[in-house]
Amino acid sequence: MLYHIRMDVNLPPDLDPEVRADLLAREKEYSQKQQREGRWPHLWRVAGEYANISVVDVADHDELHAMLSGLPLFAYMDIEVTPLAGHPNKIAD
Numbered sequence: 885m886l887y888h889i890r891m892d893v894n895l896p897p898d899l900d901p902e903v904r905a906d907l908l909a910r911e912k913e914y915s916q917k918q919q920r921e922g923r924w925p926h927l928w929r930v931a932g933e934y935a936n937i938s939v940v941d942v943a944d945h946d947e948l949h950a951m952l953s954g955l956p957l958f959a960y961m962d963i964e965v966t967p968l969a970g971h972p973n974k975i976a977d
């Protein structure tokens with residue numbers, strides 16, 4: 885199943901720099917593993933914002949929740965999920 889996801893990152897400005905650097909390094913490692921394994925085919929920065937637009941490809945809502953809640957930045961993000969269904973007018977790939 886495909887999901888369109890928007891993640892807005894809200895790191896506290898006074899967060900300890902070492903904690904911040906560790907979080908960001910672990911976020912990168914985690915998301916790149918998901919990408920390499922085919923679950924995260926699109927990851928885009930929203931221009932001018934500390935936010936991303938993603939498309940993820942997972943089996944179901946439970947796998948989606950496990951994937952999102954495993955993000956090291958999960959506690960610091962507002963996440964909006966839109967499930968995607970096939971469009972009848974889409975031409976075949």
Ligand SMILES: O=C(O)CC1=CCC(=O)O1
Pocket residue numbers: 891893911912915916934935936957
């Ligand atoms: O958009 C961000 O910086 C947060 C994030 C989610 C996955 C990732 O690699 O970074």
